[in-house]
Amino acid sequence: MNGFLEYVPGTSLLHRMNPVAKLLFAVLFAIMCFCTSNPIFLAAMFVFALALAASCGMMRQTLGLMKAVFVFSLILAILLIFTTPTGDRLVDLPWGYIGTGSIMAAITTILRLEAAAIPLFLTFYVTKMSDLSNSVVKVLHVPYKYAFTFASTVHFIPVFMNDMKGIMEAQTARGVEFDQGGIVNKIQLMVPLCVPLLVSSVRKTNSAAIAAEVRGFNLRTRESGYKQYPFAAHDIIALVLVIALMVAAILLH
Amino acid sequence: MIEIKNFTFTYRESTEPVVKDINLSIPAGAFVGITGAAGSGKSTLTYAMNGIIPHCYPGDFYGSVTIDGHDTCETSLTDVSQIVGSVCQDIDSQIVTSIVEDEMLYGLENFDIPHEEIDARVEEALTDMGIADLRDRVIASLSGGQKQKVAIASILALKPKVLMLDEPTAELDPASSLQVFQLLARYAREHGTTVVVVEQKIALLSQFADMLVIVDHGTIRFCDTPSNVLAHSDELLEIGVNCPRSTTLMNRLSADGLYTGPVCRNVEEACNALLEILGGSPAPFAGFVERTSTESGAIA
Numbered sequence: 001m002n003g004f005l006e007y008v009p010g011t012s013l014l015h016r017m018n019p020v021a022k023l024l025f026a027v028l029f030a031i032m033c034f035c036t037s038n039p040i041f042l043a044a045m046f047v048f049a050l051a052l053a054a055s056c057g058m059m060r061q062t063l064g065l066m067k068a069v070f071v072f073s074l075i076l077a078i079l080l081i082f083t084t085p086t087g088d089r090l091v092d093l094p095w096g097y098i099g100t101g102s103i104m105a106a107i108t109t110i111l112r113l114e115a116a117a118i119p120l121f122l123t124f125y126v127t128k129m130s131d132l133s134n135s136v137v138k139v140l141h142v143p144y145k146y147a148f149t150f151a152s153t154v155h156f157i158p159v160f161m162n163d164m165k166g167i168m169e170a171q172t173a174r175g176v177e178f179d180q181g182g183i184v185n186k187i188q189l190m191v192p193l194c195v196p197l198l199v200s201s202v203r204k205t206n207s208a209a210i211a212a213e214v215r216g217f218n219l220r221t222r223e224s225g226y227k228q229y230p231f232a233a234h235d236i237i238a239l240v241l242v243i244a245l246m247v248a249a250i251l252l253h
Numbered sequence: 254m255i256e257i258k259n260f261t262f263t264y265r266e267s268t269e270p271v272v273k274d275i276n277l278s279i280p281a282g283a284f285v286g287i288t289g290a291a292g293s294g295k296s297t298l299t300y301a302m303n304g305i306i307p308h309c310y311p312g313d314f315y316g317s318v319t320i321d322g323h324d325t326c327e328t329s330l331t332d333v334s335q336i337v338g339s340v341c342q343d344i345d346s347q348i349v350t351s352i353v354e355d356e357m358l359y360g361l362e363n364f365d366i367p368h369e370e371i372d373a374r375v376e377e378a379l380t381d382m383g384i385a386d387l388r389d390r391v392i393a394s395l396s397g398g399q400k401q402k403v404a405i406a407s408i409l410a411l412k413p414k415v416l417m418l419d420e421p422t423a424e425l426d427p428a429s430s431l432q433v434f435q436l437l438a439r440y441a442r443e444h445g446t447t448v449v450v451v452e453q454k455i456a457l458l459s460q461f462a463d464m465l466v467i468v469d470h471g472t473i474r475f476c477d478t479p480s481n482v483l484a485h486s487d488e489l490l491e492i493g494v495n496c497p498r499s500t501t502l503m504n505r506l507s508a509d510g511l512y513t514g515p516v517c518r519n520v521e522e523a524c525n526a527l528l529e530i531l532g533g534s535p536a537p538f539a540g541f542v543e544r545t546s547t548e549s550g551a552i553a
Binding site for chain 1: 303304305309329330331334335339341343345346347348349350351352355358359360361362363364365368371389391393407411
């Protein structure tokens with residue numbers, strides 16, 4: 001079982017693509033989804049995003065993400081249904097009505113968020129975090145400090161989750177009933193554990209900073225990276241494709 | 254290579270000095286083992302030798318620490334760490350990347366090792382540590398012992414003049430611990446690397462180190478060859494340092510006047526000494542003897 005944003009090894013086209021190309025593609029794709037309100041076009045983009053997920057064997061993880069995004073977008077969709085009185089009148093409300101337009105707006109929002117999220121999410125699962133940070137430093141000239149900060153943040157997520165699990169197991173062994181009751185009970189029990197977790201994480205980040213410094217963090221320049229990240233034909237095709245989609249999205253608005 | 258003169262250090266958050274009036278001189282190419290009871294100031298001593306004190310932990314610093322002619326107070330931590338490669342106690346926080354290969358590359362890239370040399374160095378260090386097959390693995394999926402080997406390999410690849418390891422075998426099984434010490438001894442011999450190891454497994458230290466430093470309550474209690482230090486097994490026990498059981502046995506025999514030879518550092522030496530006294534032939538089970546000597550190290 002892989003953790004959050006943890007690289008899944010593979011050899012698919014998406015795995016082999018240039019990290020910068022992947023990142024640009026995903027970001028532009030997400031922006032593109034917000035450039036149009038055409039539900040058919042968005043549905044097509046959603047299917048395309050799912051096809052990308054299938055192409056690198058990430059369907060299971062993608063379905064998990066889709067569920068999370070769906071819950072979030074459902075809240076927005078319900079708000080939209082009650083607040084956009086357009087189209088044919090279906091149900092009367094004290095402050096307006098629910099129309100076919102409201103339903104369409106809700107569906108569009110769900111499709112848009114789902115479609116926008118999938119490629120971004122895939123980028124992090126099919127790219128090693130170090131490749132991503134090294135390539136944005138090399139190709140996009142992002143200062144190494146920022147790239148390292150981001151990469152370390154993601155790197156420490158599983159470490160801290162492990163710590164939390166350890167603390168919880170230790171408490172369970174001493175009779176705290178984490179395994180009983182619902183989510184509310186669990187959260188109530190977890191709140192006091194945040195202090196030891198915070199203390200241990202501050203200590204860990206401090207020693208990580210020292211460890212990075214004694215291995216020459218301050219000497220690193222843009223040229224330090226050993227791996228090269230050249231653009232191949234498929235990277236350029238992907239970027240041209242996403243720009244074409246962007247143009248189509250704006251035209252179909 | 255390392256000169257410590259009248260060194261006393263008090264962490265800012267405490268009032269008592271953690272290490273007091275330390276004088277220690279480590280020649281180039283020496284293999285030095287540091288041991289002592291928990292909380293005796295061993296780690297603080299290593300922080301002083303790799304520049305983390307005074308650069309990262311604030312406090313009152315008296316005396317001087319000189320590494321390869323550079324005073325650590327006047328040299329930046331980055332410059333000190335180009336001479337001293339350190340493996341810290343907390344492995345999880347020492348690892349800065351997610352993949353074994355990237356972890357190996359990190360220091361090499363930063364210290365500007367020529368790119369055509371990098372691949373060979375990575376390969377050599379991984380092979381030396383016996384983890385060449387882990388090169389593409391995600392670090393989070395490794396066991397504690399494997400992570401420890403990755404951390405050591407990533408420092409070995411840098412080929413520093415001084416290797417400073419704080420409990421490098423804490424998570425390793427006896428066989429791997431022995432392997433790490435053999436490797437360190439080889440680096441000291443072949444590359445003239447100065448090796449400083451803080452370690453609880455005194456049997457391993459006394460087998461490989463040229464010099465054994467026993468720290469007690471922030472001061473150096475003994476600093477001599479392993480044989481000379483182990484001769485004081487009763488005093489060592491008082492300050493919380495267990496000698497190998499074979500050493501203790503032979504020391505007792507010599508206290509009772511039954512044995513007059515040199516101090517025995519492991520089962521093999523004790524066995525041979527006893528056979529000599531009893532007039533028997535040399536130890537018949539060499540393989541067995543070697544295995545128990547590392548096991549007694551793990552127990553001690």
